[in-house]
Structure formats: structure tokens, C-alpha cells
Amino acid sequence: MASDTNPATTVGMAQALEPLVARVLAGNPSAFTFEGTQTYIVGAGTDVAIIDPGPDDAAHLDALVAAINGRTVAAICCTHTHRDHSPAAAPLRRLTGAPVIGCAPLAIPSIGPRSDAPFDPDYAPDRVLGDGEQVTGEGWTLTALATPGHTSNHLCYALPETGALFTGDHVMGWSTTVVSPPDGDMADYMASMEILHAREDRIYYPAHGPAVENTRQLVRGMIGHRRQRERQIAKRLGEAPQTIPSLVATMYAGLDSRLIGAAGQSVLAHLIDMERKGRVRQDGLDWVLTA
Template identity: 40%
Template sequence: MANLPQQLIEHPLTHHLIVDIGPGIRRLVATNQGPMTGPGTNTYIIGTEQLAVIDPGPLDAAHVQTLMGAGNICWVVVTHTHPDHSPNAKALADVTGAQLLGMPGPDDGHQDESFAPDVVLVDGYQLTTAEFTLQAVHTPGHVANHFCFWHERSGFMFTGDHVMQGATVVIVPPSGDMKDYIASVEKLAQFPIVALAPGHGHLMAKAQEYLAALVAHRLAREAKIMSAMENIPQPLTLAELTPLAYDDVDGSLHAIAAYSLWAHLIKLEKEGRAVQHKEKHWLFDQAHWQLAESVVKFDTKA
């Protein structure tokens, strides 16, 4: 939802057409375009002899057929198990005999339950071939089982939904976690990234500047949430707090923004800076939130 400065490296985002985007790196865009997916999910093809495919997208036989024309697919790698990224992984692995790599998703009702990896990824795992190495970088936040993949030879970081072109990522608790998300963005900033290769949209240059701006944006939103809570000291529901904390966002997006607001509030609660006055429950929108007493007293003294 944020309009952060971005320097794009543009190649055609064309359906049914595999496009070269870097040495030994190609991209095929899935046909699931929409408000939350942009042009569609980016499927990346790494290598020329033995191929690794990242995020084959939603179940789509035509997408599988196009990918099979790319060459000898030996590995299918999944950033996370949301239904716009992983359902095609099993189908592609079944027809190619490729090894399936990723982490099973949390049981939150929003995951691809068909996903069963041959290799369960851990942070730092390396898929090493004669041509390239892909390093798995665990980046929880958008969802707990999210991984990015570092391709040192090109300097590309494949970011799935951790970093997207054109929009900030919605964080949906309980599988999403704002505290983890910010820490994971800062983790990516430790790599000498030439370009971010997101799950949706164009490649993004000036990665360090963008990642710093992304963290600053999240923390600025957090400060705005706290300011709104300070100005109205009685406990507020998400419905009451969202238009105050997101008054710079179109009202049609407030229902989506409420999820990220919830994630911010959980982060503040973990840090002892906010409290909720209702037993935790899946009806998250009925919880009432306010600043912790210690924070109010500190601000008053200041």
C-alpha cells in the first residue's frame, strides 16, 4: 500500500513466454493476475543444463507445459505455501521427477495443503550445482515458512512475497508476524544484493535503499498507530483504529490494512508497549487495544 521509491529493471511481464532477465536466469509469469498478485506470480528458472524452478504458481497445466519446455528441471523450490505460489509445485515435480524443496506451511487455513517437500529447508541450506548455488534465507514475517533465495553469481535475491514491487506486503497473523517481518527485511540488507527479484512485478535495483525505506515505512506506521492510541486513550477495536492509523490509505483498502494493523499491535504487545482487553480469539477484530500503562506514563513525563 505504500508508494516507496523504486528503481525498476524492466523486462516483459508476459504470460506464456519465458523471458531472459539475467545470465542463466529466466522468468515466466503465471496467468493469475489480479489486485493482490499484480501481473501474476513470477516463476523463476535458474540454470541452463540442470534447472531449478522457483515458485511454479497456482495449479495450471499450461504453465507446467511451458516450464517443461525450458529444459531439464531437476529442482522445484518454493518460497512459501500461499495458494498463488506453490500448488503447481507438486504437479511440476510429478511430471519431471524433480526434487521438491521448501517448508510445510502453518495450519491456518490459508496454505497449500498439497505441498510435501522432499527436502525441508532450513536457514542457510545451499542447493549447489555445477552452474550455480541457491542459498535459502529464512525470512518469516509474511508467513512463518517464508524463504528468500540468494543467487550469489548474479547478485539476485529472489524474495517471493517478502518484498514486492509496487506494494508493501500484507502481514496476516497468526502465521504472519510484523516483528519477524522487520527483522527479516533487515536480514536481507546484510547481503550485497544487485537486484531484488520479487514474486510479483519487475526486478528492483538499489536494493539497500529500498529495504531501508521499507523498514522506515513500517516503523513510521507503527509510530502513527501509537499516536492514534495516545490521542484516544480508551481501548479501541481494529475497526475504530484502522481509519485513524491509515487515514492516508484509500478507505476501500482499510479491510486489508486492518490485518497489518493487527500485526503491528501484536508486535507492540510483545514489546510491552500495547495491551489488548479481550481474551485472544480468532475473532481478531473484536479485540480492544490501548497503549500499555508504562508507555503512557513515559510519554506523559516526556
């Protein structure tokens, strides 16, 4: 195994990040997954946990089985149920006999094109973890941390033995996450970010993109970024009522066309949050500033 916090990623190659953590990159790159989904293998003894097994892809499953190398899989843990994260849980359970333990099942039907991965309707955990509940193995502990926002069922997993936090899609070093209503919720996302900011995790291992070592600094910046977006929306609506596409066009000038839908969903998430606070209201397709 190559060894480094952020080695050059190679699809299908197990890479040691630290003594208790290795990573295997799935071959599903996109505008929303960066280089692909990163599956983490936790443990250095006779048993391991798998975090975010990824897409149901034969090559990725073969790579995971090779990386497990005959060890017992104590748990297959998913951060949430988008199709780039959880579909490999079921075939990996069949291959290893391991239980699926982690986030609650959630599958919301897609209506029209999505700005991120749709939900996995076949995810069926053997055990759902609540906030603070744990999975343990030889020399390792994973503690669930409820972090709704990106999805209502999102969990992060803390590894107290090393101070690492597996952040799924909640915090990523390469991009802010998509908050897409109706399940994605901006108020929940901001509350979850404040929870992370109050922690002192040494390093974040996200499902997409490089590891993050300046953890609290990054979270503080992301909180500030979202607050700035809300101020931008209020400023634009203070000039005149506007539709979401018109807000996106002025707020995200030069944005990659593949990401316009995601930007619109994030603006909608902000508007819903502002509406609950009594700051805006909807008038047909227009949004109007009220306070």
C-alpha cells in the first residue's frame, strides 16, 4: 500500500492513510463525486469496518475484497443512502457475511433531473445507529455523529483512537456539499456544521476529495460562506423580486453548466430557510424580500 494522507489516488488500489485507515477509490468520477467515491477500511487487526462501500460496481467490489484480504468485516457502515455511497453494501454483505450498520434507510423518488446522485431504494441496514452509538473492533471504535443537512439521515463516524472523522458528504475539502430540498435542509446543515466546529477532530476523511487537516478552519469558512450566500440573496431580492434562475445567474457567474442545477437547489434551500424565519415569501415563481 502507498502511504500518505493525500496520496495520488488510483482507482481500485488500497492506500494506507494511517495505521488504522486505508482508502479504496471507486471508478465513478463526476462533477459531484470529484475523482470518485472513497471507501474507507478501518482497522489493522483481525477485523475491520468498511465506511461508504460505494456504488454496486464489480471492479470496486473486487478491489474491496482484495483490500480486506481475508479479515473479518465487523460492520459495513454508510454515511447516507445516495447511490454513490450505499449500493455496494448489499453485495458486500453477501460476500463477507458482515452486517450493514449505520444510517437509517431513506429513499426519496426523483422527480425530473437531479443535481446529485439519486437515493438507493434497496438499502436495508441490519442495525441503525443513533447519535453517539458505536461499532467496535480490535483496536478501533466508530462513534456515529448525526449530521443532517445534505440528507436527513446523514451520519459522520468518529475514530477516537486517532482523532479522525469520516465526514461522508457533509464536509469535503474540494467543494461545498449540495443541500437539495425537500430532504436536504439548510437549517439542519448549518446546525450540523456548528456541531463539527465545536469538536476538535484532528483530520477529516471525506467520501470525495482529499483529507482535511485544518478541520475547524475549514468548517468556520464554510459556515461563513453559507451566511454570505444568504446575505447575497437578501441583497438581490431587496433590489427586486426574482426567480431562482435569475438569482443563480447573478450569484454564480461563470459557473460550470453541469453545476447550475445544484446551485439552484442550494439557493432554494436558503430561501426555504429564510421563509421560515419570515425574511422572504414566494409570489408565483418570484421570491420577495419581506424583512
